[in-house]
Amino acid sequence: MELLAESIIERSKSTQILCEESQIDESTAAAVQTVDGDVLGRLFVFTPSGPQSVINVTNEKDIIVGRSPSCSFQLSQSTASNKHFRIYVVVIDDDMDPLIYCQDLSSNGTFHNRNLIGKGRVVLLSDGDVLDIRHCASFLFQQKLKFAEKVEHEYTGDEYTISNRLLGCGGFSKIYMACNKKTGRQVACKIIDKSKLSSKHFLEDHEIKILRELKHPNIVRTEMDYNSKNQFFIFEELITGGDLFSYLNKMGTVPEINCLLIVYQILKALHYLHKQNIAHRDIKLENILLVSSNELFFRIVLTDFGVARQAENGQRMSTYVGTPEYTAPEIKAIKRRKLQRGECSYGLEVDLWSLGIILYLLLSGTSPTFQANPETLQPQVQFTGNIWKKVSRQARDLITKLLEPEPSKRLNVLQTQNHPWIARHRSRLEKLYEKHVLCCI
Numbered sequence: 001m002e003l004l005a006e007s008i009i010e011r012s013k014s015t016q017i018l019c020e021e022s023q024i025d026e027s028t029a030a031a032v033q034t035v036d037g038d039v040l041g042r043l044f045v046f047t048p049s050g051p052q053s054v055i056n057v058t059n060e061k062d063i064i065v066g067r068s069p070s071c072s073f074q075l076s077q078s079t080a081s082n083k084h085f086r087i088y089v090v091v092i093d094d095d096m097d098p099l100i101y102c103q104d105l106s107s108n109g110t111f112h113n114r115n116l117i118g119k120g121r122v123v124l125l126s127d128g129d130v131l132d133i134r135h136c137a138s139f140l141f142q143q144k145l146k147f148a149e150k151v152e153h154e155y156t157g158d159e160y161t162i163s164n165r166l167l168g169c170g171g172f173s174k175i176y177m178a179c180n181k182k183t184g185r186q187v188a189c190k191i192i193d194k195s196k197l198s199s200k201h202f203l204e205d206h207e208i209k210i211l212r213e214l215k216h217p218n219i220v221r222t223e224m225d226y227n228s229k230n231q232f233f234i235f236e237e238l239i240t241g242g243d244l245f246s247y248l249n250k251m252g253t254v255p256e257i258n259c260l261l262i263v264y265q266i267l268k269a270l271h272y273l274h275k276q277n278i279a280h281r282d283i284k285l286e287n288i289l290l291v292s293s294n295e296l297f298f299r300i301v302l303t304d305f306g307v308a309r310q311a312e313n314g315q316r317m318s319t320y321v322g323t324p325e326y327t328a329p330e331i332k333a334i335k336r337r338k339l340q341r342g343e344c345s346y347g348l349e350v351d352l353w354s355l356g357i358i359l360y361l362l363l364s365g366t367s368p369t370f371q372a373n374p375e376t377l378q379p380q381v382q383f384t385g386n387i388w389k390k391v392s393r394q395a396r397d398l399i400t401k402l403l404e405p406e407p408s409k410r411l412n413v414l415q416t417q418n419h420p421w422i423a424r425h426r427s428r429l430e431k432l433y434e435k436h437v438l439c440c441i
C-alpha cells in the first residue's frame, strides 16, 4: 500500500501536477487495492481545493470530464472546457487487457504525461499515466493488467520504444503499442514472426512491400518497417477505436445508416486498391479498424495486407488464401478441386464477396445462410428472421448482388458505388467524408 502511494507522489513531483502528498490518504490507497469486477481502471482526481476523488472506468459508458453539468465528472474551474476530455474503453477479446483511451476535446488542452494531446486526438492510457488540465485538475490513471507479458523482440533501432501493451493478435503476428522517440507520438508496432510465414509468401507477396506503396485515408498508414533475423516490424498509425468485430460485438447489430458510412469507406479503399490491381484477399471484420466510434461518421481503415497480392497486367490468382467465413466460392473451389496452379483462378471480385458478408453480418449480427435457387441451382443468400424486416429492400438487393456465386455477374467496386443504396446518398456522403475523414488526417 505504501509503495503505491509513494509511486503516486513520485509521479506527481516529476510532472508538477496537482497531486500533493497530503492528498494521498488511506481511502485512496484502499481504493488502489480493490478492483471491482466491472471496473477496468481508475482515475484519481486531484484538484487545488477539494479532496481527491476516484472515477471508475467501466465498459458501460464513456466518461466525459468538463464544466458542463452533463459531464460524468464535473469541474468548476474556468480553465476547463465544457467537455474537456473523454475516456473510453475498447475490448478486443477476453484474452487481452481492455484498451482505455483518452480523447482530448478541449481548446485549452489536455496534457498526457506533460505532452499536449491536441484537440480531437487520442492516446492509449497505461498504468501510472497522468492527465492534466493546467491550473485545474490532474488525474492519475490506474489499470491493473492481467495479461501483461514481456515482449520478446529483436528491434534495435533508435526511432521507437516498443511497450508491452498488446493491441491485437493475428495468426502471424502480435501488435503492440510503441512510441516514436522523437515526436513522443504513440504508434502501433506489428511484430511478424518469420517462422510462421511460408517462404513463398515471405518472398513474393509480403505485406511490407505492398504497404510501402499505399497512401490512402482508408488504409492504415505505415511509418517505417524494420527487418531482423527472425522478425519483421511494421510501425504504423495507432488506430484507437478497435476493430469492426469488437464494434459489432458491442452493438449486437449495426443500424443501416452506420453500415452505409462504413461500406462507403471500405469501397473507397477497395477502389484505390483495385485500380492498381491489388486484391486484399482477407477483408473481414477484424481487419477493418475504427479511428473512433462515438460519432456517427468515423474514419475506418483497412489493415492486414499479409495476403494481399498485386496481379500484374490483370493476371488471375490461384492460391487458396483468406478466412473461410469470408472467402468467395471461387477461392473455395481451388481447395475443393485441388487443382494445379493456372487451372482454376480468381480475380479482384473476391474482395466484393467478402464485403457482402461484412454487410450481412453488420446488419443482422449473424452469418449468412444460402439455399439453392430453383432456377439457376446456384446458392442464393437468404434473409430469414425478423431482423431483416427492418432492413431496406435496397440493402438486401445489394447484399444479394455482392454474394453472387458467379464472379463475372458479381458487382465490381464501381457498380457497387453506383448501386442505389449508396448512389442516392452520394452527395451527402461525400460532404461527410470531406468533413470527418479528409479534414482530420
Ligand SMILES: Nc1ncnc2c1ncn2[C@@H]1O[C@H](COP(=O)(O)OP(=O)(O)OP(=O)(O)O)[C@@H](O)[C@H]1O
Residues within 6 Å of the ligand: 092, 167, 168, 169, 170, 171, 172, 173, 174, 175, 188, 190, 220, 236, 237, 238, 239, 240, 242, 243, 286, 287, 289, 303, 304, 305, 306
Ligand atoms: N494499427 C493498428 N492500431 C491498433 N490496433 C491494431 C492495428 N493493427 C492491428 N491492430 C489490432 O491487431 C489485430 C490483428 O492485426 P492484423 O490483422 O494486422 O494481424 P495478422 O497477424 O495479420 O492477422 P491475421 O491472422 O488475420 O492475418 C487487429 O484485429 C486489431 O485489433
